[in-house]
Amino acid sequence: MAEISQNIPKAHFAGDRQQRGRYVTIALSIALVFTAINSLGVGATGLPIWEILARFLNGIGLTHTESIVLFDIRMPRMVMGVLVGSALSVSGTIMQGLFRNPLADPGLIGVGSGAALGAIIAIVLGSYLPAQLAATFGPSLVPFAAFVGAWATTLLLYRVSTRGGRTSVAVMLLAGIAVGALSGAVSGILIYIADDSELRDLTFWGMGSLAGATWTKVWVAAPMILIALLSAPALARALNAMALGETSAMHMGINVQRMKRFAILAVAGATGAAVAISGGIGFVGIVVPHLLRISIGPDHRYLLPASALLGAIILLIADMVARVAVAPSDLPIGIITAILGGPFFLYILLRNRGMLEA
Amino acid sequence: MFNASHLNVRYGQRAIIHDLSFSAKAGELTAIVGPNGSGKSTLLKAITGEIASSGDISLDGANIRSASPSELATRRAVLPQSTTIAFPFTVMEIVRIGVEAGGSASPSLALRALSRVGLAGYEGRTYNELSGGEQQRCQLARVLCQVWEPTRDDHPNWLLLDEPVSALDIGHQLEVMRIARDYADNGGGVIAVMHDLNLTAMFADSVALMRGGEILRQDTPQKVLTNAYLSEAYGCPLQISTPPADGNIPYILPQAAQIHQPR
């Protein structure tokens, strides 16, 4: 009997959604490739991307204009969309698992504000840094500062809102509001001492946008986001056990303190880097995991990769809408995610009202 | 052998447990009984390492404070008094978390555990939509999967259960007590916090009777479940006899004078 059962390692039973998790992950991977290629063709200048691809496969090159639009404008923007979208939704998923609450989203509870504050400080005060230090950081200064801001905020929020393994959502949200207000006030002060070019950089934070994507931005943000994304699967088993509570997780062999430190670093890295290059893009981190939990269940082994994929897809689609909605101008993508995500968030809130009263 | 000696637990300024000694043998079912607030859960939490305490706590001779969570997880599983879950996991998914914690690769273990606790057919149900008793049995299935074999490499495994049957109907109470009994009979150790003194008398090998953070007495049910000890612990008159079928199992009822007389 024991031998037989060991020969069917992946057998699946009623109530076991692993199979569905695998299928959905594969489907999302295919959809992401398709969306990513398609997004290269959408924008103020039309680019017949599938035709170009066919030509390319037949060994025929691109025209000069085509190659500039494709490689210098569309491509970095697409890569940035993928990075930011997956960073935001994976951060949301980890945060929700850590706080044991489907409403915890880095943007919503002030981690985004913390990251933005770090970035703003770096933009404005960066010019006062000793030249040697500034040279060491180079263009990574802003993402690094955003990471530190996100990390400090997450740590603070966790300390303030969690007592004896139980997180109070009300305290968490109120503390997030305080951090947001503080961040707003400090940015207000910094705006007075900012010069013109710094000011232009700052305005961009309010909205959240993928416009102005460059390969430099991609290179400075990619390492932090990729490290966070690639280490996320290591958290999956611990996050599953955490769903039963901190003490049960401990009884099941999870080193809870270490896991929490690790999760907070991953969230801070991904959120910090995403905010540093794209500003505040809201609601992705709460909507994506919620949709996925409905279809494949809350098992983090599938939820984390699927979140990364769906987050990237949704951000690419929102960005395509941003580019054509009021063409030839470029609508900040944060506006689009807010228009779509706001009502959806209210809907989730209504369904989870019990959690807020706890 | 689970051993605690000179155990002290305090919550803030309040000493809950003071200089307590407790032990439980593998191959036996050890029950912890006592009135509400007497420190039963606190004692259990102290010996699982869940709350800070001073004194010696050892599991088969090894200090549990120096063991890592993952080492302990393969030796003992803990059923809390109740468990709330943050996300819409199915019954099957919950039990599988226990299977993985125990390091087993057998995918059918979850099914066997579920049918053992009487939840066959519940695999696809959402945990949060179960009744309290069904949730407790689902958690028991998860805990069983974590340490499925009562012994491993000649070492006993342990089940630590906080009120495993309090939320259950009489049929499932018996069924769960039988599961615990079987585990002990096959060489494993079971420590269970109990409220029902008659079930304790029927199933336990050893009873620790607590009051006010102390163990009044720990011994066999026959020696502990006596009028003198029980009225001292619970502070109410009880009537103790033995059922006709089995001559030496104590049988405990509240004093007849206090019972409503049917007309």
Ligand SMILES: Nc1ncnc2c1ncn2[C@@H]1O[C@H](COP(=O)(O)OP(=O)(O)O)[C@@H](O)[C@H]1O
């Ligand atoms: N987290 C806590 N903080 C302060 N006091 C506690 C805490 N948990 C339990 N106590 C107190 O410790 C005593 C023993 O509680 P407990 O072990 O839960 O009792 P029981 O025997 O009913 O399981 C009670 O007086 C209770 O009020």
Ligand SMILES: [Mg+2]
């Ligand atoms: Mg208790």
